[in-house]
Amino acid sequence: MAVVKANHITKIYDGKVAHSAINQLSFEVEKGEFLAIMGPSGSGKTTLLNILSTIDQPTSGTLTIDGQDPQSLSAKQSALFRRERLGFVFQDFNLLPSLTVEENMVLPLTLANQTVSEMQTRLDELVTELHLESVRANFPNELSGGQAQRTAIGRALIHQPTVLLADEPTGNLDSKASKDVLELLTRVNRELDTTIIMVTHDPIAASYCDRVLFIKDGEYFNEIYKDDLRQTFFQRILNLLSLLGGNVNDLSTVRLS
Numbered sequence: 001m002a003v004v005k006a007n008h009i010t011k012i013y014d015g016k017v018a019h020s021a022i023n024q025l026s027f028e029v030e031k032g033e034f035l036a037i038m039g040p041s042g043s044g045k046t047t048l049l050n051i052l053s054t055i056d057q058p059t060s061g062t063l064t065i066d067g068q069d070p071q072s073l074s075a076k077q078s079a080l081f082r083r084e085r086l087g088f089v090f091q092d093f094n095l096l097p098s099l100t101v102e103e104n105m106v107l108p109l110t111l112a113n114q115t116v117s118e119m120q121t122r123l124d125e126l127v128t129e130l131h132l133e134s135v136r137a138n139f140p141n142e143l144s145g146g147q148a149q150r151t152a153i154g155r156a157l158i159h160q161p162t163v164l165l166a167d168e169p170t171g172n173l174d175s176k177a178s179k180d181v182l183e184l185l186t187r188v189n190r191e192l193d194t195t196i197i198m199v200t201h202d203p204i205a206a207s208y209c210d211r212v213l214f215i216k217d218g219e220y221f222n223e224i225y226k227d228d229l230r231q232t233f234f235q236r237i238l239n240l241l242s243l244l245g246g247n248v249n250d251l252s253t254v255r256l257s
């Protein structure tokens with residue numbers, strides 16, 4: 001069952017010269033799928049993520065997420081839809097500095113007026129799942145990058161969203177913390193059946209996914225599925241990136257661990 005259906009989506013930014021950032025893009029994302037979106041700089045990845053996040057609307061084309069057309073919602077309904085059905089993870093964590101790890105994580109439930117005991121149960125489960133027991137009372141400036149991103153993932157998951165949208169979630173992490181976060185996202189995807197859509201420049205990060213969708217100049221370029229080992233998938237991603245015009249020379253020394 002497709003949880004996201006994008007049908008001929010086009011996004012035109014008006015300016016002195018109108019610019020088409022996304023052009024007639026169609027794709028579907030299955031429930032429980034872990035999808036990476038890759039493309040050169042300026043290919044429209046952020047624009048697409050903004051549309052999938054329902055914070056921006058396509059100029060034409062249709063989109064359904066979890067059976068809902070976000071364009072049919074009022075601003076208030078749209079905010080509620082985001083809060084209940086979507087989770088967001090960003091490159092720079094976006095934690096509130098004056099709140100502790102557990103306060104940051106529980107924030108979406110506080111906004112949703114859940115009871116204290118419901119919040120506590122869900123929080124305890126997630127703190128354990130994310131291995132944050134030793135830092136649950138810490139503030140963001142007392143965390144490593146990996147702990148901060150795991151907290152942000154906890155905040156994104158606490159309300160059990162249908163779709164998790166991640167924008168370069170490993171962009172600010174070293175390779176060890178990146179690996180931890182990617183393994184965590186893989187576990188969340190498999191165990192909680194959360195659909196994940198992740199924009200990334202990193203072929204290693206993309207190799208954790210089930211499928212990579214490549215876009216170029218706002219248009220569908222290609223897609224590949226992982227049907228074999230991660231190492232082989234990684235090589236196929238590099239091959240596609242070289243066809244795309246991405247600079248794979250920078251990656252020639254990359255080793256998949």
Ligand SMILES: Nc1ncnc2c1ncn2[C@@H]1O[C@H](COP(=O)(O)OP(=O)(O)OP(=O)(O)O)[C@@H](O)[C@H]1O
Nearest residue numbers: 013015019021039040041042043044045046047048
């Ligand atoms: N608000 C805007 N107004 C006008 N043009 C925009 C706007 N936002 C993005 N663009 C243009 O749309 C195109 C796609 O931009 P977008 O940020 O979606 O690409 P991207 O693939 O996310 O790039 P990067 O990898 O560098 O973040 C670019 O040519 C960009 O200059």
